[in-house]
Amino acid sequence: xxxxxxxxxxxxxxxxxxxxxxxxxxxxxxxxxxxxxxxxxxxxxxxxxxxxxxxxxxxxxxxxxxxxxxxxxxxxxxxxxxxxxxxxxxxxxxxx
Numbered sequence: 001x002x003x004x005x006x007x008x009x010x011x012x013x014x015x016x017x018x019x020x021x022x023x024x025x026x027x028x029x030x031x032x033x034x035x036x037x038x039x040x041x042x043x044x045x046x047x048x049x050x051x052x053x054x055x056x057x058x059x060x061x062x063x064x065x066x067x068x069x070x071x072x073x074x075x076x077x078x079x080x081x082x083x084x085x086x087x088x089x090x091x092x093x094x095x096x
Contacts, residue, residue: 001041004029011067015048015058026062 002008008029015025028048030041049055 001028001030001045003033003038004031011065013061015044020054020057023057023061025058026065027058 002012004012004014012027012029013019013024014029015027019025028041028045030037048058
């Protein structure tokens with residue numbers, strides 16, 4: 001359960017019917033920073049918790065996520081290598 005902002009918005013996929021059907025839901029999010037939005041998200045989470053099959057599916061999806069530094073480091077290394085390959089020897093940086 002998170003407020004959908006920053007890195008949390010990038011990592012927690014709300015358990016909407018569409019995301020559940022796609023197998024990507026791994027939590028519950030809310031946008032507005034107020035008690036009403038939090039309460040609605042909590043109510044959705046409780047309904048999901050009561051449905052053990054649904055709850056287990058959301059748990060499995062969440063546990064299958066890879067948020068390790070190994071994955072992040074590999075992504076940065078790939079980006080760095082692509083930038084180095086694109087660099088031309090002796091080329092000057094543009095001042096525009």
